[in-house]
Amino acid sequence: MKISLTIFLLLISIFSFSEPWELKKDKEGIKVYTRKTSLSSFKEYKGVTYIKTDRRNVVLMVLEIEEYVNWFPDCLESKLIKKEGAGEYIVYYKIDTPWPSSNRDACIKLNLERDDANNTTTINFKDAINYKSEVNGVVRVKNTSGYWKFIQEGSRTKVIYQCLTDPGGSIPAWIANLFVVDAPFDTLKAMKKKLE
Numbered sequence: 301m302k303i304s305l306t307i308f309l310l311l312i313s314i315f316s317f318s319e320p321w322e323l324k325k326d327k328e329g330i331k332v333y334t335r336k337t338s339l340s341s342f343k344e345y346k347g348v349t350y351i352k353t354d355r356r357n358v359v360l361m362v363l364e365i366e367e368y369v370n371w372f373p374d375c376l377e378s379k380l381i382k383k384e385g386a387g388e389y390i391v392y393y394k395i396d397t398p399w400p401s402s403n404r405d406a407c408i409k410l411n412l413e414r415d416d417a418n419n420t421t422t423i424n425f426k427d428a429i430n431y432k433s434e435v436n437g438v439v440r441v442k443n444t445s446g447y448w449k450f451i452q453e454g455s456r457t458k459v460i461y462q463c464l465t466d467p468g469g470s471i472p473a474w475i476a477n478l479f480v481v482d483a484p485f486d487t488l489k490a491m492k493k494k495l496e
Contacts, residue, residue, distance in 0.1 A: 337464060346460065393408075408428060429442050444465035449462075
């Protein structure tokens, strides 16, 4: 059994290779990194910043789903579909995508994990496409995963926002990868502005 598990983990490490992170933007106290991964032709991104507030306030902001339309960049609609158990949420949101592309929407499952011993809260997220029917004229994002990590450091919170997503539709990866830095930068900038 141990040998089988070892072989399985070795195969995952071989076939799920990711390159080192590259710093692509460092502005207004926000750093954005990207990297290539064997899991997708789309680049994975990671945004890092510090916000002058308690980590609880940042967590509450991310969990106030209906408020995404008031701060999350290009969000046209956001709502909580279902709350499943302690710390599990199914959410839906629609994003305004520039012409000529169609707008995108997504159903996402959020899972909240608290580690008070290390002053850290993590919200993992992954696509949950079966919770809402697809909408005509809107492209459903079907492959996305990542997390928010909030680490309390004194009077401020370190925020890490990491995601790998396939925007779906006919957008070539090389075009999407040209704009992959904008999503985490604009999101963290809006978050900082609202909380500070």
